[in-house]
Amino acid sequence: MGKSIKHQQPLYLDHEKADLLAKLAEETRVPRQVLLREAVDDLLIKHGAMKPPRSVRAKPKAPK
Structure with missing residues (x-):
């Protein structure tokens, strides 16, 4: 994902x-x-x- 406006979300841990x-x-x-x-x-x-970002999606294997 590119740059976008962030939405503040409270989180309790x-x-x-x-x-x-x-x-x-x-x-x-x-x-x-x-x-x-x-x-x-x-x-x-x-x-x-x-969906996962394109950079981490499985790349097709080259034919042998």
Whole structure:
């Protein structure tokens, strides 16, 4: 997906999950907001509500 206007969405996490998310963000140097958007994308793809981006879709195998 390209750049788009973001819609703020409240999110409540257990303290343990919030701490783990903060640790992951620090270790990967990826902001928590980006990690959460990626997780939502993965969930929508998993349930068929959204198609994966072209860059990660399976590429056809070349004939042998």
